[in-house]
Amino acid sequence: MSTSEAIRADAARLLAEGRAKLVIGYRARGPHRAPAFVSDPAGVDVLIYDNLCKQNLAVYLRKPEVRSRGPVAVVAPPAVMRSLVVLAAESQLTEATVLAVGPDAYHGVLDLAGAAALLKEKYADLAPSPELLEALAKLDAMSPQERARFWTDQFAKCTRCYACRAACPLCYCARCIVEKNVPQWISTAAAQHGNFAWQIIRAFHQAGRCTLCGACEAACPQGIPLMLLNLALSEEVAKQFGEKPGYDPAAKPVIGSWKPDDDQGFVR
Numbered sequence: 001m002s003t004s005e006a007i008r009a010d011a012a013r014l015l016a017e018g019r020a021k022l023v024i025g026y027r028a029r030g031p032h033r034a035p036a037f038v039s040d041p042a043g044v045d046v047l048i049y050d051n052l053c054k055q056n057l058a059v060y061l062r063k064p065e066v067r068s069r070g071p072v073a074v075v076a077p078p079a080v081m082r083s084l085v086v087l088a089a090e091s092q093l094t095e096a097t098v099l100a101v102g103p104d105a106y107h108g109v110l111d112l113a114g115a116a117a118l119l120k121e122k123y124a125d126l127a128p129s130p131e132l133l134e135a136l137a138k139l140d141a142m143s144p145q146e147r148a149r150f151w152t153d154q155f156a157k158c159t160r161c162y163a164c165r166a167a168c169p170l171c172y173c174a175r176c177i178v179e180k181n182v183p184q185w186i187s188t189a190a191a192q193h194g195n196f197a198w199q200i201i202r203a204f205h206q207a208g209r210c211t212l213c214g215a216c217e218a219a220c221p222q223g224i225p226l227m228l229l230n231l232a233l234s235e236e237v238a239k240q241f242g243e244k245p246g247y248d249p250a251a252k253p254v255i256g257s258w259k260p261d262d263d264q265g266f267v268r
């Protein structure tokens with residue numbers, strides 16, 4: 001049985017038994033993949049899974065229109081399962097039914113605790129792609145001036161469409177800082193000053209929370225290498241705090257916690 005067939009069978013069973021009222025998975029839309037919202041066991045045939053499925057479907061779980069139709073089951077590869085664990089750690093999710101997909105295996109239906117256990121057992125060492133690691137090594141080898149020029153050129157392309165924000169399950173503030181205008185913290189014009197502020201604030205708010213799912217970069221119409229920024233900060237968090245988010249639903253996020261022995265060398 002293929003992964004897509006196994007997902008369809010489990011989705012139909014969950015819906016028929018009432019264990020889920022809605023299954024969120026992937027469907028084909030031309031050569032692309034789009035989210036599928038299935039509430040009838042007879043409708044599961046649209047569900048597919050392959051390596052074109054890039055969207056992080058955990059993004060829908062906090063939406064009131066989805067919550068009101070729960071219980072919801074979601075198709076989740078490891079990075080999406082990690083997002084669910086982060087959302088639970090941040091008290092944004094208390095339970096989830098997960099149709100757990102691995103790179104080479106389908107793991108069936110799990111609850112949140114089961115997904116966290118699976119991640120620790122089988123996906124503790126998820127590595128970024130070799131291309132991304134190579135790009136980060138190149139960035140690290142640049143002088144500070146070269147690196148500043150690189151990001152200035154990249155951020156100049158940003159049109160402030162916020163598709164990256166909409167694609168990320170961890171960007172869930174009811175009102176984002178870029179939309180606050182009394183006082184206005186960040187210029188909303190798609191120009192250098194505001195673009196830098198937006199990109200840096202987005203990246204820092206994700207530091208120690210980002211699960212490197214790639215959904216933000218896949219959504220960016222300008223081709224800005226957001227994963228490079230995400231990975232640079234993830235590596236720094238791992239180095240400074242020894243934290244890897246998305247494995248422990250009880251873990252406190254680095255950005256929202258502190259320890260007395262945290263390095264305070266930055267205080268001058």
Ligand code: SF4
Nearest residue numbers: 168210211213214216
């Ligand atoms: S910042 Fe991007 S890569 Fe990180 S969790 Fe959000 S969508 Fe995924």
Ligand code: SF4
Nearest residue numbers: 158159161162164220
């Ligand atoms: S999706 Fe791309 S262009 Fe749009 S706000 Fe995000 S970084 Fe800028």
